[in-house]
Amino acid sequence: xxxxxxxxxxxxxxxxxxxxxxxxxxxxxxxxxxxxxxxxxxxxxxxxxxxxxxxxxxxxxxxxxxxxxxxxxxxxxxxxxxxxxxxxxxxxxxxxxxxxxxxxxxxxxxxxxxxxxxxxxxxxxxxxxxxxxxxxxxxxxxxxxxxxxxxxxxxxxxxxxxxxxxxxxxxxxxxxxxxxxxxxxxxxxxxxxxxxxxxxxxxxxxxxxxxxxxxxxxxxxxxxxxxxxxxxxxxxxxxxxxxxxxxxxxxxxxxxxxxxxxxxxxxxxxxxxxxxxxxxxxxxxxxxxxxxxxxxxxxxxxxxxxxxxxxxxxxxxxxxxxxxxxxxxxxxxxxxxxxxxxxxxxxxxxxxxxxxxxxxxxxxxxxxxxxxxxxxxxxxxxxxxxxxxxxxxxxxxxxxxxxxxxxxxxxxxxxxxxxxxxxxxxxxxxxxxxxxxxxxxxxxxxxxxxxxxxxxxxxxxxxxxxxxxxxxxxxxxxxxxxxxxxxxxxxxxxxxxxxxxxxxxx
Numbered sequence: 001x002x003x004x005x006x007x008x009x010x011x012x013x014x015x016x017x018x019x020x021x022x023x024x025x026x027x028x029x030x031x032x033x034x035x036x037x038x039x040x041x042x043x044x045x046x047x048x049x050x051x052x053x054x055x056x057x058x059x060x061x062x063x064x065x066x067x068x069x070x071x072x073x074x075x076x077x078x079x080x081x082x083x084x085x086x087x088x089x090x091x092x093x094x095x096x097x098x099x100x101x102x103x104x105x106x107x108x109x110x111x112x113x114x115x116x117x118x119x120x121x122x123x124x125x126x127x128x129x130x131x132x133x134x135x136x137x138x139x140x141x142x143x144x145x146x147x148x149x150x151x152x153x154x155x156x157x158x159x160x161x162x163x164x165x166x167x168x169x170x171x172x173x174x175x176x177x178x179x180x181x182x183x184x185x186x187x188x189x190x191x192x193x194x195x196x197x198x199x200x201x202x203x204x205x206x207x208x209x210x211x212x213x214x215x216x217x218x219x220x221x222x223x224x225x226x227x228x229x230x231x232x233x234x235x236x237x238x239x240x241x242x243x244x245x246x247x248x249x250x251x252x253x254x255x256x257x258x259x260x261x262x263x264x265x266x267x268x269x270x271x272x273x274x275x276x277x278x279x280x281x282x283x284x285x286x287x288x289x290x291x292x293x294x295x296x297x298x299x300x301x302x303x304x305x306x307x308x309x310x311x312x313x314x315x316x317x318x319x320x321x322x323x324x325x326x327x328x329x330x331x332x333x334x335x336x337x338x339x340x341x342x343x344x345x346x347x348x349x350x351x352x353x354x355x356x357x358x359x360x361x362x363x364x365x366x367x368x369x370x371x372x373x374x375x376x377x378x379x380x381x382x383x384x385x386x387x388x389x390x391x392x393x394x395x396x397x398x399x400x401x402x403x404x405x406x407x408x409x410x411x412x413x414x415x416x417x418x419x420x421x422x423x424x425x426x427x428x429x430x431x432x433x434x435x436x437x438x439x440x441x442x443x444x445x446x447x448x449x450x451x452x453x454x455x456x457x458x459x460x461x462x463x464x465x466x467x468x469x470x471x472x473x474x475x476x477x478x479x480x481x482x483x484x485x486x487x488x489x490x491x492x493x494x495x496x497x498x499x500x501x502x503x504x505x506x
Contacts, residue, residue: 001037002028008050012060013367014348015305015324017076019062021048027064029076039078044068046090054096054104055118063104065091071106073118082121086114093136097160099143099409101390107137113148113158127158129165136180145203147189149180155191157203169201169208265309270316274333278307284321286333298337302329309352314359318376322350328364330376341379345372352394357401361418365392371406371416383421387414398445403462405439405448413439413450415462425465443492459495 004024011018011032018030027041027048046067054063054073061081062074067090073081089109097103102118111134113127132152139146145166149155155169169191181190182203189201201208261281268275268289275287275294284300284307305324312319312333318340319331328343328350348367355362361382362374371385371392390409397404404416415425427450439450447468449459459468488495 002026004047007048010052012053014060017060019051019053021051021064023047025066027051027062027074029062039076041072041074041078041080043072043080044070049090049092050094052094052096052104054094055101061118063094063096065094065106067091069108069110071116082118084116084121084123086123086126087112089133092134095137095139095146097139097143098141099411101409103160105137105139105146107134107148109133111150113137113146115146115160115163125160125163127163127165129156130154138180138182140182140203147180147182149191155180155189155201157189167203169199261306264306267310267312267319269312269333270314274312274316276310276312276319276333278310278321278323280306282306282323284310284319284329284331286319286337298333300329300331300337300339302339302342303327305349308350311353311355313355313376314357318359320353320355320362322353322364324349326350326366328353328362328374330362330379343374343379343381345381345384346370348391351392354395354397356397356418357399361401363395363397363404365395365406367391369408371395371404373404373418373421383418385416385421385423387423388412396439396441398441399443400445402445405441407439413448415448425462427460427465440488442488449488449495457495 002020002022002024004022006020006022008021009018016032017038018032020028020030022028025042025044025046025048029038030036031038041064044064044066048064048066050065052063053060055061060076063071064074065071069085069087069089069091071084071091071094075081084106087106087108087110091106091108093107095105097105103115103124104118105113105115107113111128111130111132113134114123115125116122117124127146127148130148130150130152132150134148134150136149137146144160146158146160147155148158153170156165157167158164159166169189182188189203191199191201199208261279263277263279265278266275273289274297275289276284277287278284282301282303282305286297286300288295288297300321303321303323303325307321307323309322310319317332317334319333321329321331323329326346326349330340330343332338332340343362343364346364346366346368350364350366352365353362360376362376364372364374366372369386369388369391372381373383373385374380375382388406388408388410392406392408394407395404402418404418406414406416408414413427414423416423439448441448446463447459447461449457451457460466461468
């Protein structure tokens, strides 16, 4: 194997391979099951600092960065595909776009963040402003922002398209920022500092929301869910804990170590009295929530891969879990808790599970680019919906339960008829670089409203997918800020939209 210190490792999207980079200047690929070395890539002139899987997950391309100032991409066979040159110092971090699969970002000791085209090998943009070495870079979940951390004691957010600095987080002390990460919703930035503190910041404004002190290492927040009454926030973290926050004052009320590995997903029950968690330790757990106190109720075991998504049935008696092992499991949370059945059919990891309004059916989305519909009572797959060209990331039911909307990395929102499996409508992005960030059904199930990262709010008539007017215009924008949420009033007469800069429009 390696003959010097290993600096970075990363698992392939499918989980079959591991790539490692080392100070011995090599990049190596390993079989995750047998732990045998498959390939050794040589070419870097100095130490390899970080590695990552980039681009289309089906191609299995590896990127490596080095102290020699270059980033290189490799095939699984070991053949070098592209060499990315431009940095004048050691490359310290690389991050792939979650939306634009042909782009990645790199950070360097030369105090710049650079954005690259994977297929072209060319630099697309450069972000300048840091005054000392950059230690980490992370792409936002919505794909149009990049966060960076630096030894200049700041973390910064950059606009991908322009390269301009949007927000700066300044600590004002002598401890430098080592690591930066986004919350799944894209609204919160977490920074890890050399003083062993974690700070949470508003992504829209340079406001510190919370400071977590006393850790002996860095903590990554993997999952967030709100209680039904909106008063509390539940966080699942890489440090194996669940934390309960009071939303109005951003104060952590309780912290519990509940798993033996990072918490990937959390969900509150419909009545707000219980919490379900899914973890990389391949288990799901449920807890009674009394005030701010968590009381362990049940450990659910059976998955062979980490539990990516958990969801409660509308009645609160069943829980669905979707896993990296490509299996959905249904669990009873009542007086006799345990596994009810497995739902098997997806060919790739499960990304999202959602219940029908009446709780009789379950929808699931997967990296295999399909939406599947399951009968809960029998566990039978009723239909497989095909059409998306990239992985399906989330699913949502219409209030009448007759249609399902799906969002995908292919930058489309599709509407499917549950009874036939037919995709009868397709909403697509007008601008090539824009992506939909939010979608909601009207109470009468006749319209959907979408929000985008370009600041547009569009109402569509489902029967024709015809954009309808909103505020005397078919589109409304708020200083090109990203729309983070859209919702209908119960009577269907009003629409509320929330923007990343804290503005709410009605």
